[in-house]
Amino acid sequence: MYDQSKLSELIRFARVGAGATVIDIYPGDGDWTRLFSYIVGPEGRVYSFVPAEVAHFKNDPVGRMRTLAKEPGRENVEVVSADLLAMPGLTQPADVLWLHLFYHDLHTALIQAKGATAAHFNRAVYERLKPGGSYVIVDHAAAVGAGTSDAQSLHRIEPASVREEVEAAGFVLDAESTVLANKDDPHSIKVFDPSIKGETDRFAYRFVKP
Template sequence: MYNQSKLSELIRFARVTAGSTVIDVYPGDGDWTRLFSDVVGREGRVYSFVPTEIADLKPDQLGHMRKLAEETGRENVEAVSADLVAMPEITQPADVLWLHLFYHDLHTKLIQSKGATAADFNRAVYNKLKPGGFYVIVDHAASAGSGTSDTQTLHRIDPASVREEVEAAGFVLDAQSTILANKDDRHLIKVFDPTIKGQTDRFAYRFVKP
């Protein structure tokens, strides 16, 4: 995770506030789910959404999210799971959908194994967000002009490709942040390489549903 200053800035950037309904897609260890739970409070709701594409491979993740939802003070959290593009069927209309270091995976064989594509998912997000809702994406940057060619090998994606794909679903770019940028990352090695892990050049986009 990031230091407290960056965490606070990212939560502000995502426009998550008291009373918000948030969908946290592919929650990992649940760090963001916990943070959002604290911010939205009793009047809010956080859906910790584990795609079956991931749950089939890592069944413990859904169990971990269910245990998290049972923690004291987490009554506003619900752990849910379905095929990626079926997400709208198991969640309520949301104010914010949060996608942290996962968008590039929409272009990998694992996530596409059940037929989901980035275009399918972006349309699903558009349909699930309330008018004026925010689709927030943070991911590892690939070299400019590389498109989606590094998604499988390096787990990176060209920010311009993300913007093009998301806008094609009807979203409008509302803001972008360089808070996680790293000019020393040359975008040439896999994000899990020990020399760059945790320090990759990352971009943050906030799109709005008109």
């Protein structure tokens, strides 16, 4: 996770508040699900959505989230696992859909194996968000001009490509943040490389559903 100042900025940027309904897609270790659970409070709801496309991973992402949901005070967390494109039918209308370091995976063979594409997923998000709701994407930046070509190999995506794809689904770009930018990232190495892991140049976009 990030230091407190960056966390605070990202929460403000995402516009998550008390009573909100949040969908956390591919929650990983559950850090964001846990944080959102605290923020939205007892009147809010957090869907910790584990795509079926990754549910078989050895670290048992579904089991980990179910354990998290049993923690004291997590009654507002609901764990859901299904094919990515089934998300709209298994969650309530949301105020915020949060996608942290996952959008690029929409352009990988693993996620597309069951038919999910970025275009399909963005339309599913549009369907599930309330009018005025926020679609927040944080991801590893690829080099200018790379488009989506580094998604499989380097786990990076060019911000401009993300914007183009999301706006094509009907969303409007509402804000962007450089709080996670790193000008020293060469953009030419895999995000897991020890020389850059945890310090990649990252962009943050907030789109809204009109």
